Amino acid sequence: MSTLFSVPPLPYAYTALEPYIDEATLHFHHDKHHQAYVDKLNEIITNNPQLGEKSLTELLTHLDSLTEPLKTNLTNQGGGVYNHNFLWYNMAPNASKEPVGNLKSAIDTTFGSFEAFKTAFKDAAIKNFGSSWTWLVKNADNKLEIFNTPNQVTPITLGLTPIMTIDLWEHAYYLKYQNRRPEYIDAFFNIINWDRAENIYNGKQSPEEL
Numbered sequence: 065m066s067t068l069f070s071v072p073p074l075p076y077a078y079t080a081l082e083p084y085i086d087e088a089t090l091h092f093h094h095d096k097h098h099q100a101y102v103d104k105l106n107e108i109i110t111n112n113p114q115l116g117e118k119s120l121t122e123l124l125t126h127l128d129s130l131t132e133p134l135k136t137n138l139t140n141q142g143g144g145v146y147n148h149n150f151l152w153y154n155m156a157p158n159a160s161k162e163p164v165g166n167l168k169s170a171i172d173t174t175f176g177s178f179e180a181f182k183t184a185f186k187d188a189a190i191k192n193f194g195s196s197w198t199w200l201v202k203n204a205d206n207k208l209e210i211f212n213t214p215n216q217v218t219p220i221t222l223g224l225t226p227i228m229t230i231d232l233w234e235h236a237y238y239l240k241y242q243n244r245r246p247e248y249i250d251a252f253f254n255i256i257n258w259d260r261a262e263n264i265y266n267g268k269q270s271p272e273e274l
C-alpha cells in the first residue's frame with residue numbers, strides 16, 4: 065500500500081506574520097499552491113505502486129534510481145511538498161532577529177559576522193534567477209554554505225542539510241511586494257525561526273520534523 069501525503073496546518077495564524085507576509089499571500093500559498101503540489105505528488109504515488117511506502121525524504125534522496133519522466137516529476141512535485149513543509153516552520157511570528165548559540169558561532173566563523181551573512185544571503189537571493197529558493201545549508205563537511213536551487217530542487221537531493229530558506233517563487237511574495245524582491249528579502253529576515261534553525265544545525269531536530 066502506498067503512502068499518501070497531506071498539507072500540514074500552519075503552526076500560526078494566517079495573520080501572524082504581518083506586516084512582513086500578508087494574510088492573503090499565506091492563504092494562497094499554503095491552501096492553494098502547497099495543496100496543488102500534494103495532490104500531484106499523491107497522483108504520482110498512486111500511479112507508481114513500485115514506490116511503495118517510502119517517506120518523502122526517502123523518495124527525494126534516491127531519485128537517481130528512477131527513470132524519466134518519473135524522476136523529474138518527483139523532483140518537481142515531491143520537492144514542492146518538501147520545500148513548503150520546511151518553509152512554514154522556517155518562519156515564526158515574534159522571531160528573534162538573529163541566531164544564537166552554535167549556529168551563530170558557525171555563521172560568524174564562515175561569513176565573518178551575522179551582518180556579513182545577511183548581505184551575502186540577500187545578494188544570492190536577488191541574483192537567484194526565476195522561480196527558485198535560496199538556502200543556508202550544512203554540507204557533507206559540516207560547513208555552512210549559502211546555496212541556490214532552481215524550481216523545486218531540494219538540498220537533501222544534493223546531499224545537503226537545509227538549515228534555513230526563503231521561497232523566491234513569485235507566488236510567495238507578489239501580492240504584497242510585486243516586483244520588489246529585495247524588499248521582500250529584507251522583510252523576511254524579521255520572521256526567520258532561528259530557534260528551529262539552531263536545533264537543526266545542532267542535530268537536535270531533523271529538517272523534516274514539523
